Structure formats: structure tokens, C-alpha cells
Amino acid sequence: MQELTTKAKLARIKENKRTRERNKRLNYSKTRLISKEYRKHSGRKYKVKYPEKLEAHNASRHIKSPAGKQKHHWSYNQEHKTDVIFISKALHDKLHTYLIYDSKFNMYRTIGGVLLDTRIKHNCYLMMISDINHEQILKLFM
Ligand SMILES: [Zn+2]
Numbered sequence: 001m002q003e004l005t006t007k008a009k010l011a012r013i014k015e016n017k018r019t020r021e022r023n024k025r026l027n028y029s030k031t032r033l034i035s036k037e038y039r040k041h042s043g044r045k046y047k048v049k050y051p052e053k054l055e056a057h058n059a060s061r062h063i064k065s066p067a068g069k070q071k072h073h074w075s076y077n078q079e080h081k082t083d084v085i086f087i088s089k090a091l092h093d094k095l096h097t098y099l100i101y102d103s104k105f106n107m108y109r110t111i112g113g114v115l116l117d118t119r120i121k122h123n124c125y126l127m128m129i130s131d132i133n134h135e136q137i138l139k140l141f142m
Contacts, residue, residue, distance in 0.1 A: 006113045006141065009100050013138075052076040052106050060084050074122035076106040083119065087126070095129050098137055112141045 004012065023029065047054050056073050059081040065071055069086040072095065087095065099108040099116075108116050116122040129137065 003103065004100050006100065006111055009111055010138065010142070013097060050076075050101075050103070052103075056081045074108070074116065074119050080119075085119075085123065085126070091126075091130050095126055098129055110141075111137070 053073070053076050056076045060071055060073070063071060063082060063084060065086055068088060070089055070092045071084040072087050072092055073084055074080070075083065098111045100111065100113070102109050102115065105115060105117065108122070110116060110125055116125055132140075
């Protein structure tokens with residue numbers, strides 16, 4: 001697997017949207033369940049590909065999230081392993097749609113390719129993503 005460029009990420013967002021629409025239209029959630037084996041396999045692949053994410057996940061395990069919130073890492077570097085941001089699941093899902101992971105820096109980039117190398121930059125991007133819809137975000141970066 002290769003890391004995504006802005007163009008590839010935008011294409012993937014479109015493709016995922018089409019896939020979701022098709023799956024809903026054809027009622028796949030009822031007829032095609034993902035096997036436990038497949039899930040185990042892809043989980044293992046993820047851990048091998050991103051050992052720094054696994055390490056940060058384990059290091060922040062003791063941190064308790066406020067009710068209804070999830071932990072989000074803005075950086076997976078050693079010094080930021082326990083520096084997490086608390087966000088709702090819906091916003092967390094939305095945010096990751098518009099983030100590109102850069103394993104050279106162990107940090108994320110915006111969909112436009114700008115490296116979010118401080119917590120403040122990451123929070124500003126998060127606030128922007130939370131305030132605007134899919135079409136507006138795409139318009140900003142196309
Ligand atoms: Zn996250």
C-alpha cells in the first residue's frame with residue numbers, strides 16, 4: 001500500500017461515497033457480512049504498516065475520554081504519544097475523511113497537502129472541517 005496524494009485521496013472519497021450509495025441501494029449490509037478472518041487479517045496488516053500508531057494507542061490507553069468522546073492523535077511522534085484531542089465519533093470519522101497520513105513525519109496533512117505539524121494547526125483544521133460540509137470542503141481543495 002502506498003500513501004495517498006491529494007488527488008488520490010479526493011478520488012478515494014468519491015469512490016467511497018459511490019460504494020456506500022451502491023451498498024445501501026443493494027442492501028449489502030444484510031447480505032454481505034465481512035468475515036472475522038478478513039477483519040483479523042486487515043487489523044494485523046495495519047499494525048505492521050503503522051507500528052507508531054499502535055505504540056501511541058497503547059501509550060494513551062490509560063487516558064479516559066469524557067462521555068461520548070473519542071481520542072484522536074494529532075501526531076504519532078514519541079513526544080506526542082499521550083497528547084490526544086477529544087472529539088465526538090461523528091466528527092472523528094469526518095475528520096479522518098479529510099486527513100492524509102504522512103509516515104515520514106508521523107503526522108497528518110490536510111487534503112490540500114499542508115503538513116499539520118503543531119497541535120494548534122491540527123485544531124484549526126479540525127474546527128474548519130467541523131463547520132463546513134462535504135461539497136464546501138471539496139470546493140476549497142479542487
Ligand atoms: Zn483519529
